[in-house]
Amino acid sequence: MHVQRIQTPPTAVPPPDFASMADTAERILVVEGVGKRFGGLIALSDVSLSVGRGSITGVIGPNGSGKSTLFNIIAGTLRPDRGRVFLNGHDTTRASPAQICRNGVGRTFQVSRLFGEMTVLENLVAVAHGASDAEAVERALGLLDFLEITALRDKWGTELSYGQRKLVEIARALMLRPTVMLLDEPFAGINPRLQNRIVDHLEALRQRGLTLFFIDHEMRIVLEICDTIHVLAQGRVIAEGDAAAIRSDPKVQDAYF
């Protein structure tokens, strides 16, 4: 990858502006001083970041940098040792995954977690909360159409290929009509054509006003589509900014390239 080396002094990451944390007009998701350790291992030491409403925000970082831990804390599957998470201005640090989900967060999983012995349609309809059966089916068919996977409707979860599962998981998360989508490595291990297709879909979703927050290793895509990128290394955010800023940040180059 071609990296421009611009000799600028490394800009320090500005401390999060805690005074405007309540300002949810712009920031849909705020992570404030989150730390988490597993026994002697410090997974996250002190992570603060925010996600702008309607943005595509990415988190990258080498293996073991704490990306998945951060993600699981936001989604409620892990409790942080310290720090807080705000979603739409509400403190969701201690909320259960189901509560967070019902507050407008849809998520996909790093390793496919489709319901295997259920059809694709059933996978989608199962999570449509509050809608009638007819509405749920209508919504599901609309999403399958949107993601161009209508042909998979009656296939069993176990029958799908790896890439198809990723698409169905996105569709399933969208069934919840989320305001934020958490995508855990949506591009890992799938072919470039499908990657581009997913990118197109994510762009289209953003056009609809959805906020997308994802972690991935796929540098090419992350730098291409993200408005803001946070780079994690050894449990802390070492850089944040747009693609150009990340490319030129020497700390990132040290940690990653």
Next chain:
Amino acid sequence: MKSLVIIVVSAGLAALIPFVGSEYALSFTVQLFVFVALAYSWNLIGGYAGYTHFGQVAFFGVGAYTGALLMNAGVHWLLAAAGAGVSGALLALPLGGAMLRVKGPFFAIGMFGMARVCESFALGFDGITQGGTGLYLTPVTDLKPLFFVLWAIAFGMVALTWKLDNSRLGIQLLAIREDETAADALGIRTTRLKIGTFVASAIAPAAVGSLYATYLSFIDPATAFAPMTELTTIAMVLLGGMGTTFGPLVGAVVMSVVNELLWSRFPEIYLALVGAVILAVVLFMPRGIVSFAMRRAWWWVPAARSSLRRLASRPTPSRSPKEAH
């Protein structure tokens, strides 16, 4: 539609037995209905929600004792059965809250332990239960009313399962079975659903336990909490197909009939033969008879969870009504 036809026809045929069958057929069907009710209840929590366990007989036994004690206190056997059903739910509520925190083999064996605990209570509190001597009840002279109550419970469970199979609730239970963590992360209220299902799966066994005590006019700990009752129920569900509408019914009928035929003809080796039959089915139809038939998609086999597919295949509103027909 096919499902409804099957339910109505089989319920109708079963209802004829007291009028055309012998006393033996009546007795056989009463026991069959007991197992149908047990199998369908176990199918709710074990087949749909995926929490298989070996402790359902706890509810059967507690129901049998509750019913027997109520009847000895002068309560009508029908009311006693209703009271037993309530007792099952009341026992399942705290038990579910405590036990459903663990999964897989821990839950399965933990529940087995609970059944043994209940059996020990029945043996130990001999001031109330007469311990190992058991409780004797006034024998019933006419089996027909008992038959029809059990008939209603058995086919009520079939109809309920059919409704569940075609509802979003059923699909959400299957989601818990498939991947509880993912279901939880996607906003399905897993704790509430599985405890609710567990409680629902305890009511019919307890009520049927009381009716079984009425049928035998006797109950003791060994009968009420027999592990054989538990294992037979589970074998029926596995044989027919877990998590299906007709699996428990098919399993219960096949197993009872095979059992009865072999028992009368080969009394010495019938248990070995039953084992061989189960082994053959498990080897050739690992997901049970009904799942096997559904996979073959024979025309007379109703599809699972057809209502959603029907909704999805509906003509879209954008099309004109003429085109739709």
